[in-house]
Amino acid sequence: MTRRGLLLILSSPSGAGKSTLSRMLMEWDPTMRFSVSATTRPPRPGETDGREYYFRSRDDFQSMVAAGDMLEHAEVFGNLYGSPRGPVEAAMKAGRDTVFDIDWQGGQQIKQSMRDDVVSIFILPPSIAELERRLRGRGQDSDEVIAGRMAKSRDEISHWAEYDFVLVNTDLDATFEDLKTIVQGQRLRRDRQPALSEFVRGLNEEFAAR
Template sequence: MKRKGMLIILSSPSGAGKSTLARRLMAWDPTLRFSVSATTRPPRPGEVDGRDYVFRSRAEFEAMVEAGEMLEHAEVFGNLYGSPKAPVLAAMAEGCDTLFDIDWQGGQQIKQAMGDDVVSVFVLPPSIAELERRLRARGQDSPEVISSRMARSEAEISHWAEYDYVLINDDVDRAEADLETILSAERLRRFRQPGLSEFVRRLNAEFEAR
């Protein structure tokens, strides 16, 4: 029975495991689409247009916003970022779900635009000390950058109650299993299965024919 695709928003402070869970969810269900963000920043070495980001000039990006072609957008450090609407609507029409790895501000914009088609999940770390340990264990950032990420984490966590579901990622395997359970249950919601009414009508017709 064909169902309507939905939008899955996954958010967390940096270091809480959002990206790891997103990769695992995509491996669990290869039909999931990942929302590729558009940006005005120049490509970095090795980045491919349409795979890593949709690279656009500022004028092109602003024209997309003006035409209502973005589900959400924001300016970060002088560059524009946003989520193009067309691929998401196409996936929904095919009954496929789209995964968004975005912050709470982008998530709120998408929820305002798409309403009940959105399922939002916030991932919390088991403790602040563990969050900082994970950031340092990456070995990718300077102490100053880590300090900045920790400061932003406090603001991110303050919005936890705005999400439909909240997971505490103290065990990544359990968090993944919980995330898969959420997705499976949300797919079975009655309003996401438009063919149910016709199916029940056929059942009633069978009763009448007995």
């Protein structure tokens, strides 16, 4: 029975684990797809249109927004970013789930656009000290950048109650098991399986024929 695909929104403060968990989800189920954003920034060396991003001019991007072809969009450091509607809806009709690694603002916009198909999950760190330790453990950012990420984390965490599910990422493997349980349960919901009505009708016809 074909089911309708899910829109899985994963959000967290930087360093809490959403990107790692997103990758683990798609390794667990290769039929899942990661939402590819559109952007007005120019491609960097090695980037390909449709793989890292859909690269669009500002006029084209704004036309998509005006036509309702973006599920969510925002301006960051002078460039526009957004999630095109078309590829997501095509995946849903094919029964494929789409994973969004986005912040709470983008998540809210997608919920407003496609509320019945969204499952939102917020990932919390076990403590603020551990969050900072993880950020420093990457060895990629200066003290100034880390301080900025930590300051932003407080605002992001304040939106935890707006999500359907909240996981505390104390242990990555255990958190991933909980995440899989959420996905499997949501896939089995009656309203996610439009073919069930026809299937039950067939069962009733079998009863009538006995």
